[in-house]
Amino acid sequence: MANLVAVSSSQQFEDLLKKSGKSLSVVHFSASWAPQCSQMNEVMGELAKEQPQVTFITLEAEGVPEVSEKYEISSVPTFLFFKSCEKIDRLDGAHAPELTKKVQKLASSAGVPAGGAEPPKEDLNERLKKLINAAPCMLFMKGSPQEPRCGFSRQIVQILKDHSIQYSSFDILSDEEVRQGLKTYSNWPTYPQVYVNGDLLGGLDIVKELAESGELENSCPKAETLEHKLKSVINRSPVMLFMKGNKEVAKCGFSRQIIEVMNSTGVDYDTFDILQDEEVGSTGTENIFQLANVPSAICER
Numbered sequence: 001m002a003n004l005v006a007v008s009s010s011q012q013f014e015d016l017l018k019k020s021g022k023s024l025s026v027v028h029f030s031a032s033w034a035p036q037c038s039q040m041n042e043v044m045g046e047l048a049k050e051q052p053q054v055t056f057i058t059l060e061a062e063g064v065p066e067v068s069e070k071y072e073i074s075s076v077p078t079f080l081f082f083k084s085c086e087k088i089d090r091l092d093g094a095h096a097p098e099l100t101k102k103v104q105k106l107a108s109s110a111g112v113p114a115g116g117a118e119p120p121k122e123d124l125n126e127r128l129k130k131l132i133n134a135a136p137c138m139l140f141m142k143g144s145p146q147e148p149r150c151g152f153s154r155q156i157v158q159i160l161k162d163h164s165i166q167y168s169s170f171d172i173l174s175d176e177e178v179r180q181g182l183k184t185y186s187n188w189p190t191y192p193q194v195y196v197n198g199d200l201l202g203g204l205d206i207v208k209e210l211a212e213s214g215e216l217e218n219s220c221p222k223a224e225t226l227e228h229k230l231k232s233v234i235n236r237s238p239v240m241l242f243m244k245g246n247k248e249v250a251k252c253g254f255s256r257q258i259i260e261v262m263n264s265t266g267v268d269y270d271t272f273d274i275l276q277d278e279e280v281g282s283t284g285t286e287n288i289f290q291l292a293n294v295p296s297a298i299c300e301r
Helices: 008-018 033-049 064-068 096-109 124-132 151-162 178-188 204-213 226-234 255-264 286-294
Strands: 004-009 025-030 055-060 078-083 086-093 137-141 170-172 193-196 199-202 240-244 268-275
Touching: 004 008, 004 033, 008 025, 008 055, 008 064, 008 078, 025 033, 033 055, 033 096, 078 096, 086 096, 124 137, 124 178, 137 151, 151 204, 199 204, 240 255
Parallel strands: 004 055, 025 055, 137 170, 240 268
Antiparallel strands: 025 078, 078 086, 137 193, 193 199
């Protein structure tokens, strides 16, 4: 595939960026020992087919240390996005849907439109407000609940889990603008940060204190039961497909095959990525049918 290239030297890397010019280049810093990197390479391969104008580059982070150090690569997988040899965005972690969104967005934003003026950017504070109010309890952390990227984030995820707190999360490593802007907005210099009903609850120390005093459950919404969660997910659409990945990026061969079958029938359906929810993913087909008590659903183990 002409637009998917593996590089092994800093000179080859620099030459490819120069050759790409103003077109988007996506660089995957990976490691052969990390299975999630292999999975993301498959995603890159699919994206390379869909976006022939984009250059996709893979390199071993430890094999080209001078490049990894220059761009502060501390973990794999990490993705950097370049235009005109300048880094314009970054994504840390194996988040296939987010990678797909960023590639589609950045590949389509070719620069200044024909009218000559750049489209207005959403005000950062407005964007932060939307994120903070995206759920009754929002956790801004490094990484995801499934893959915390620092010890403090790992601790707070465990506390929320132990106390059955229902929450959504945002990976501040995936967006530098949000990462820096939220510190000012919250007047809180470190992460993680927990917001409840649009107001800052605090960081790890405060959450620990609330947990020890027994007040955490009263401060944060309790998690819904597994039965209620399954019914809610299944009833989102008349036809629900439980799979690995989503419609845009299937994460295994079986999921890819069933997506092709579903698309060929013209049936309107929605999907749920079992890799993003360990509780739902480990429930199993039989329990989903039994708990939800519905006559029809499409499930994959």
